[in-house]
Amino acid sequence: MTTPAAFSSYRERVAAALADGSRFAGLHATSGGALIRTLLADPDGATRLETIAPEDGRVPSIVDLAPAAGWDEREAHDLQGVRFAGHEPLRPLADHDPALERWVRVRGGDVYQLAVGPIHAGIIESGHFRFHLVGDRILHLDAKLFYKHRGLERAAEGKTLDEGLPYVSRACAACNVANGVAYANACEESLGLLPTAELRRARTILLELERTWSHLNDIAAICAGVSLAAGNNSFAALTERARRLNAVLTGHRFLFHTIRVGGSELMLDADHVRAAREEVASIAAAARRGWRELLFNSSFQDRLPEIGVVTAAHADQMGAVGPGARAAGLAQDLRANSPLLSYEGFSAAVPERAAGDVQARLEQRALELWQTFALLDRLLDDPIRPASAEPGGRERPIGVGRVESPRGATSCVVERRGDRIERLRLRTGSYANWPIVAFAATDNLLPDFPLINKSFELCYACVDR
């Protein structure tokens, strides 16, 4: 039986951790809503879970301590029926019952609403945006996602750890390596396994190959956001080259089926590795040429500053992660502290002009691409052999894996019973950042929203799951 004392001590523990510099990294309900677990990540990379049992289906909200917990609490309410005292109003997130639909009330003269989606005009994933406007000025944006909710986490329950992998990797094609590695790390932590140097290297190469096409695609998308066909075409072509390289190396353009729990079967001989390194160098040279052309295109550059601004203080407070957070000046990148991967000597890149606007987020992609090209050049120095994780820690019922995906910190929690999944939670960089996109749109012009949205280029699939 949970007592009010346990409630206040849970809030105190979370508050103390946040005061010590930890960041909120996820919250989920488990055991059919009988327990709530809050994941906190220390600056040195260590993680811990604070667990609390609801009483009469209620736990105290921590959304006042960590606004980033807002979506997590709404999700736990909608999918597991837990209520969060102090989180008022607890609006639906995953529950699409029309009777529950509540948009934020925006009042005043000439305010109107504009409904966009779930089906969009271009080739875009499904999701609904409700803009509250005066003229072209956005006063507030409500993002209603979860149209693509497939119930992946629930479907994974009861599966073996190996069988569980597709539920996280196929949650999202664009993040499948990052999701897969986060899941594998979580399973291995729970099983008391540590990846060998060879396994760490193989996974790091795959993660950086994923980041390569993804960041090239993001730059192309931002160009498309302002209808700059030349920039869009040159970076879309480079995206295609990166995907073709993936297919040559792994047999799949999106690197599907390359991650495995407890090991890696990736095998590349010296010739393949050398050819890959040359192709990466060639893509890098072309990307630098393309980037220079963008820099000197003043009509393009003039469109980008002071659009969709997220200050460092707001990014920190709201739990922004990934390129969006770094472009605001937060030098946070899980790769700088990843003993389970091969990122020795890596430090987070932050642009000189870390203004947190579209221009800074665009520049951030380029800075990170140069880092990724250098990493791949260093890592593709030797044939890649099958590798496995080795016993190196104690077994525990819950494992946590955290990986820097192209869109930011992705956390995976695996609770197991024997070799079966009892509960799986995947909180991706996109999940953390969607509330930031809605925030960034505020006070901007409606025609700039596609550009703001593209400057984050988040996935819907791994949010909705």
Next chain:
Amino acid sequence: MLTLLRDLRRLRRTIGLPPPGSGRSLAIRHVDAGSCNGCEHELTQLASPYYDLQRFGLGIVASPRHADVLLVAGAVTSRMREPLLIAYEAMPEPRRVVALGDCALGCNLLGSAEDLIGPVEAILPVDLRIPGCPPTPDAIAEALLGLIDRGSAETPTTARSSSTSGAS
């Protein structure tokens, strides 16, 4: 003048455009009914310089009211069922439904039964199936170009009166 026309025809041949006068085109409306975003990323790539699908008369249009083809990716989720049906109802006749990717075809679906309706054919008549996880841009292009030929063979080439007047 004649020389100019001849040169233009030669240029058309050398850069690989379809022969003049074939009058082929397909207006496509894409709907993501619950995909992993892989099909969308490959579909986007069709517009890149490597594929440049517009030169074959294939274009993505903003509204189902302007579309000949509804291109559906993903297993249909319970939350996307109604938007998908509304998009289909908005299309002028004749219309085609293309299921894009293994999920849309019902192969190897992942998810909870209560959140998934199933493959596209569970709620719409499917005219063309494009397998793959995700299908490569090559495979998508080849299948859609095949649909143009099939479409013109099956339906008379009369003008579609509803296609332009139906636009909102």
